Amino acid sequence: MPHHADFTANRYLRLAPEVRDALASGRPVVALESTVIAHGLPRPTNLTVAREMEAAIRAESAVPATVALLDGSIVVGLSGAELERLATTDEPVAKASRRGLAVALAQRSLAATTVAGTLACAALAGIRVFATGGIGGVHRGATQTFDISADLIELGRAPAVTVCAGIKAILDLPLTLEYLETQGVPVIGAQTDDLPAFYCRTSGLRVPFRAETPAEIAAIARAQWESGLGGGLLVTCPIPEAEALPESDFADALAQAERDAADAHVSGPAITPFLLARIGALTEGTSIAANRALLLNNATWAARIAVALARVEP
Ligand code: PSU
Ligand code: MN
Numbered sequence: 001m002p003h004h005a006d007f008t009a010n011r012y013l014r015l016a017p018e019v020r021d022a023l024a025s026g027r028p029v030v031a032l033e034s035t036v037i038a039h040g041l042p043r044p045t046n047l048t049v050a051r052e053m054e055a056a057i058r059a060e061s062a063v064p065a066t067v068a069l070l071d072g073s074i075v076v077g078l079s080g081a082e083l084e085r086l087a088t089t090d091e092p093v094a095k096a097s098r099r100g101l102a103v104a105l106a107q108r109s110l111a112a113t114t115v116a117g118t119l120a121c122a123a124l125a126g127i128r129v130f131a132t133g134g135i136g137g138v139h140r141g142a143t144q145t146f147d148i149s150a151d152l153i154e155l156g157r158a159p160a161v162t163v164c165a166g167i168k169a170i171l172d173l174p175l176t177l178e179y180l181e182t183q184g185v186p187v188i189g190a191q192t193d194d195l196p197a198f199y200c201r202t203s204g205l206r207v208p209f210r211a212e213t214p215a216e217i218a219a220i221a222r223a224q225w226e227s228g229l230g231g232g233l234l235v236t237c238p239i240p241e242a243e244a245l246p247e248s249d250f251a252d253a254l255a256q257a258e259r260d261a262a263d264a265h266v267s268g269p270a271i272t273p274f275l276l277a278r279i280g281a282l283t284e285g286t287s288i289a290a291n292r293a294l295l296l297n298n299a300t301w302a303a304r305i306a307v308a309l310a311r312v313e314p
Pocket of ligand 2: 269
């Protein structure tokens with residue numbers, strides 16, 4: 001797939017040499033977000049999993065590009081040392097959605113990128129495939145709070161395939177699907193008709209589209225981009241069976257975490273990290289093991305899709 005993004009002319013963008021070379025020669029690259037490293041997973045699991053995701057992508061012969069903001073640059077492809085800094089630092093790390101990017105650049109502060117932030121940066125670099133755990137969405141009670149993740153807007157805007165394990169049950173799943181339809185995002189179930197629900201394989205909601213293979217997904221993405229339609233696509237992969245959480249365990253932990261969030265008056269960008277941490281504690285780490293498993297599975301799917309996209313069509 002040819003890349004036309006003029007990353008050479010952007011003084012805010014710093015690509016790892018390996019990522020730059022791969023993009024220049026049309027080899028597969030997969031972007032990775034960093035909010036899951038800085039705010040989504042507890043230490044030291046965060047660093048282990050970040051490295052494992054990169055390794056999973058390399059195992060499929062694609063190049064990983066973890067994105068974060070450091071020292072006034074959008075770094076696309078953190079070095080080993082930079083990844084470690086992000087995962088272990090005592091400095092404050094901002095959680096940057098699209099709105100936080102320019103501020104972090106101008107102030108030269110350390111910022112981890114959310115799905116929305118990473119997609120915006122990937123588009124600047126010309127990366128077409130992105131792996132994450134779960135996307136942000138329409139929060140429960142959003143009719144009152146208006147808390148709808150910028151991820152949903154960026155999914156409609158950035159020309160990339162985002163691979164996730166569905167929508168976390170901390171969100172309002174039906175409303176999130178509605179919003180994705182409004183944004184024009186095709187939501188594709190990978191080998192499933194049922195929308196995956198992050199820690200659990202099924203949600204009871206139907207995905208609008210289904211595909212069996214990375215090649216099929218690549219063909220849909222090509223059709224969307226080469227026709228001139230543009231915008232993003234969302235691929236949802238069920239968590240591997242062995243690591244899925246029993247639905248009842250999760251529902252109890254979520255209900256408790258939501259009561260704790262209300263008691264602590266947590267809102268805005270802090271709500272997702274708060275709920276994830278509480279659920280981790282309440283499920284005694286089984287949710288963390290599940291999170292790791294789905295992240296690695298998504299990285300593998302994303303790499304295979306990137307490889308299929310990079311292949312020249314006969
Ligand atoms: N889902 C997870 N772990 C995470 C996130 C989502 O399982 O760490 C992060 C992602 O970076 C996502 C962000 O983009 O939370 C959404 O935050 P908000 O709801 O504030 O937009
Ligand atoms: Mn929000």
